[in-house]
Amino acid sequence: MAKILHVSDKHVTIYIKIRGKMQHGGKRMDKHLNSIVINNSDTIVKDWLVEVSKNRHNDYTSAISEDLFESTNREFVNVIFSSLEKQGITSELDDFSEKLINLGWPLSYLTDGLQAFRRVTINFILSQSEKVDSDHLSKVLDMVDNWVDPIINQLVNEYSGSWEHIVSLQRVALQELSAPLIPVMENITIMPLIGTIDTERAKLIMENLLEGVIKHNADVVLIDITGVPVVDTMVAHHIIQAAEAVRLIGSTCILVGIRPEIAQTIVNLGIDLGKFPTKSSLRKGFQAALEMTNRKIVHEKGSDEGIESLLDSLNGE
Amino acid sequence: MRIPILKLHNYLLISIQTDLDDKTAIQFQEDLLSKIHKSGATGVVIDLTSVDIIDSFIAKVLGDVVTMSDLMGAKVVLTGIQPAVAMTLIDLGIHLKDVQTALDLEQGLIKLRQELEE
């Protein structure tokens, strides 16, 4: 009767102690153990599926359909076995992890699955063994670790690589969004600001603003703060500084989009915005900008008449 | 080292092309004022496109020269202040409040003409 050992986390510490002595035999996988695993893959897979399904109800995968969960588990376990057969990381593993990343499955599905796999496999091998001494135990643990660990490493690398990639893309996207400059007309440029402004962003805004004024040769630049949720002393200070800097390089700044509550906070905080022009809406600001550049909006007579005659003809009916 | 001052009709044009040290700046202040006195110019454009540093001393000299010229009846416009220089001035807390500015020499001349016609 084979001795069934319950393998728990405790064994990890035992293993580490033993490994110190056994290092020289470590990396090479034991052929005999390999064949036990490969020949009994069906049993191991069955046990593993039971283990994985246990986790299913109380976590992230519970929202996934039964079919998809089943088929993904099958694919997963195939990938694990193929890496044993081929003795290393396979392209199937890359494909599989890429697929899961795209599906948005959490990394913990994979790491939990692999941990379950480690437990199941070790239990199985030990249950097949005649005698279990520390030498044998360390061999088994070594073999399973050499098999499972590279897969875990590879998956973690894939996942974190993908996260880093996404974060860096988002950072670039955010930076592009954070201080856009729109040249709407010769000599008139608009900078719409949306979202919270911190010191870092304020610096970026000022740099973009000044470079943009030079680049577009803008006589007037409108800063639209309609989309800035809170204007406190700090934000107001940065905006005033930007406007002062714009004046120094020889252009004029109009602050537009001042909502009633922002006007209230500005006055209540005692911030002096009197030094440069402000307007409640972008439209009014734009009109002021046109006046400053000696232009104005002229309504064409022709189109007005067209509409009037159209209205007349409608009335006539 | 001296900064050349060019005369064009009623205007004086100065383009500062060098890293200003204190002596050059003071010398420039004297030269400009005596040139205004001699020529009777009514407008001055100082172009700073090639200046990449204005510290508090140079800023003071420039601010002073604007006020002094004004006393002598000549309006001054500073043009072409670089964005980096403008930001540095703001950080230093220097706003050059009473100084007229324009994007470039051309705009500066337009601004002067408008001011003088008024």
Next chain:
Amino acid sequence: MDFQSCVKINREWDIVGARQIGREHAKKIGFGTVDQARIATAISELARNIYLYADTGKICFEIINEIDRKGLWILAVDNGPGIADISQVMEDGFSTSGGLGAGLPGVKRLMDQFDIISETGKGTEIRTVKWVRK
């Protein structure tokens, strides 16, 4: 701390020399043009203070390479009369030389870190750091 390079401030022209060297350092480390101007201006202010109040002193530069950030460390040392009331010189608009009074508080705003140690009769030491923005 062993500083890489120092510039002696003895004559007025040394102010220009110091800021040019500072700008070169800043460029080499990877500062943008705006921060280069900030650093050069800060050096100009520090060097002028030495020239005006202490006659002689030096400005030293050290490139900081940390795991997660890079920066330029600037040290301004003189053996001048020292500053009696530091909080007073750090006030905007305070000046004994007829300047704009923007010097030291301005340097503090231009840079990211700013420390000043001064002892009357012995001299002044200002250490200031600018970090490269990521």
